[in-house]
Amino acid sequence: MxxxxxxxxxxxxxxVAVNSTLLTINAGDYIFYTDWAWTSFVVFSISQSTMLxxxxxxxxxxxxxxxxxxxxxxxxxxxxxxxxxAWFALGYPYDFVAVPVWIPSAMLLDLTYWATRRNKHAAILxxxxxVGLSLPMFNMINLLTIRDPLEMAFKYPRPTLPPYMxxxxxxxxxxxxxxxxxxxxxxxxxxVPIAALGAKLNTWTYxxxx
Numbered sequence: 001m002x003x004x005x006x007x008x009x010x011x012x013x014x015x016v017a018v019n020s021t022l023l024t025i026n027a028g029d030y031i032f033y034t035d036w037a038w039t040s041f042v043v044f045s046i047s048q049s050t051m052l053x054x055x056x057x058x059x060x061x062x063x064x065x066x067x068x069x070x071x072x073x074x075x076x077x078x079x080x081x082x083x084x085x086a087w088f089a090l091g092y093p094y095d096f097v098a099v100p101v102w103i104p105s106a107m108l109l110d111l112t113y114w115a116t117r118r119n120k121h122a123a124i125l126x127x128x129x130x131v132g133l134s135l136p137m138f139n140m141i142n143l144l145t146i147r148d149p150l151e152m153a154f155k156y157p158r159p160t161l162p163p164y165m166x167x168x169x170x171x172x173x174x175x176x177x178x179x180x181x182x183x184x185x186x187x188x189x190x191x192v193p194i195a196a197l198g199a200k201l202n203t204w205t206y207x208x209x210x
Contacts, residue, residue, distance in 0.1 A: 009059075010071075018076075020051060020076060041143075042182045042183045050194040052073060053132070053198065056198075057195045059071075060110065061199055064118065066110045067110050067114075073106035074103060080099045084097040084098075098146050101142045105130070128195035129192060132184065132189065136179070136184045
């Protein structure tokens with residue numbers, strides 16, 4: 001029955017990764033990355049770093065297989081591309097949904113786990129820090145390829161969008177001068193305790209299954 005248990009584990013990863021993506025989309029709005037991430041990139045970086053690391057390290061330690069974190073991020077990416085294609089099929093522009101870059105950061109987490117010979121504490125400390133540092137950089141590079149995030153946001157407004165999520169023109173220099181550096185710094189600090197939480201959740205799961 002080992003094959004059944006392993007299959008169940010990986011199917012569970014798929015379900016949770018899809019739900020994590022839905023949480024990401026609903027946290028902002030339908031074009032969560034294209035509009036509000038541009039004006040609130042620091043907040044976006046922190047939320048994405050912590051959300052990715054808690055699920056990725058949970059399942060990586062759950063299976064004990066380096067590569068599971070990348071598998072988790074890949075499912076999230078594919079699911080978001082499906083959402084992007086659905087909006088495009090409805091007549092919205094190609095840039096209406098921008099897919100966040102999760103995979104490279106998850107690969108760094110996997111590499112840390114593999115290079116340290118499956119050391120859980122190294123994965124939490126080093127891997128969590130690398131995820132927090134790298135994700136803002138990869139996502140800003142991705143965001144710079146978008147035609148004009150604010151134009152997309154104002155041209156296709158959502159009447160149900162809460163007032164506090166309404167896209168605004170960024171106040172350059174008043175709140176932050178380097179959103180990538182600030183997001184990476186805050187993300188690196190916060191991703192470590194969140195990674196530890198993911199590892200602890202894994203321990204609780206094993207106790208529950210016993």
